[in-house]
Amino acid sequence: xxxxxxxxxxxxxxxxxxxxxxxxxxxxxxxxxxxxxKDVSWIWDVDFEALADQxxxxxxxxxxxxxxxxxxxxxxxxxxxxxxxxxSARITTGC
Amino acid sequence: MELNICHLYPDILNLYGDRGNIITMKRRLESRGIxxxxxxxxxxxxxxxxxxxxxxxxRRTGTSSRRCCCDDLASGKGKDICTAVEEEKVxxxxxxxxxxxxxxxxTWDGVQLDFIGAxxxxxxxxxxxxxxxxxxxxxxESSGSIVVGFENHSGKPISVRMSRRSA
Numbered sequence: 001x002x003x004x005x006x007x008x009x010x011x012x013x014x015x016x017x018x019x020x021x022x023x024x025x026x027x028x029x030x031x032x033x034x035x036x037x038k039d040v041s042w043i044w045d046v047d048f049e050a051l052a053d054q055x056x057x058x059x060x061x062x063x064x065x066x067x068x069x070x071x072x073x074x075x076x077x078x079x080x081x082x083x084x085x086x087x088s089a090r091i092t093t094g095c
Numbered sequence: 096m097e098l099n100i101c102h103l104y105p106d107i108l109n110l111y112g113d114r115g116n117i118i119t120m121k122r123r124l125e126s127r128g129i130x131x132x133x134x135x136x137x138x139x140x141x142x143x144x145x146x147x148x149x150x151x152x153x154r155r156t157g158t159s160s161r162r163c164c165c166d167d168l169a170s171g172k173g174k175d176i177c178t179a180v181e182e183e184k185v186x187x188x189x190x191x192x193x194x195x196x197x198x199x200x201x202t203w204d205g206v207q208l209d210f211i212g213a214x215x216x217x218x219x220x221x222x223x224x225x226x227x228x229x230x231x232x233x234x235x236e237s238s239g240s241i242v243v244g245f246e247n248h249s250g251k252p253i254s255v256r257m258s259r260r261s262a
Contacts (some may be wrong), residue, residue, distance in 0.1 A: 038226065038248050044115025074115075077122045
């Protein structure tokens with residue numbers, strides 16, 4: 001599990017994953033409570049497109065959290081393909 | 096069909112994920128079979144408005160960023176933008192980008208920044224920022240659809256008389 005709070009940190013994590021050759025199941029959890037920052041528009045500054053280019057390596061992609069729908073939309077427009085079930089269930093407990 | 100978008104000041108005015116507007120617009124147009132060309136236009140670059148057939152795009156800004164743009168707008172770009180408005184090209188203008196199309200911005204402590212005056216709008220800065228989620232329904236003549244978003248700004252644009260097209 002990796003905690004990110006801003007685009008710079010998120011891009012570092014994406015860079016780490018992009019340079020690993022393994023397959024991944026990815027879960028993106030996004031909240032907008034006070035400690036998280038209530039404005040989630042910063043996710044549009046994250047380079048998710050770099051991950052979408054490698055999505056063949058991701059066996060499953062999940063979104064969750066208070067702003068799961070925003071996260072799903074961001075991934076969709078980054079190029080992740082919901083038609084192949086990579087954007088999947090919303091986890092509603094445990095976060 | 097092909098759309099040419101002139102994206103103004105993408106490098107210095109992207110404060111809160113504003114490039115998401117371009118990403119979203121490009122994806123949605125392409126999903127409808129419309130090819131999209133985005134011409135990024137920053138300080139010192141020409142707008143090449145003559146080649147832009149359908150869209151110009153502006154974005155929200157901070158007050159200090161607006162100051163950076165004022166000289167650039169005064170150097171000729173503002174005139175090009177006014178011409179594009181006169182020619183009824185379509186703008187997507189967000190927050191500070193919308194304000195900069197107007198007459199001026201006056202900060203809460205009285206400092207005035209003059210803008211290009213393409214539309215009859217001026218903006219008064221509030222001492223406290225307006226931040227939060229919002230949802231509203233547009234007027235019937237604007238389709239009556241529901242808009243969901245997040246606001247984060249201090250300026251309050253005031254429309255004196257909307258005589259020119261804006262968005």
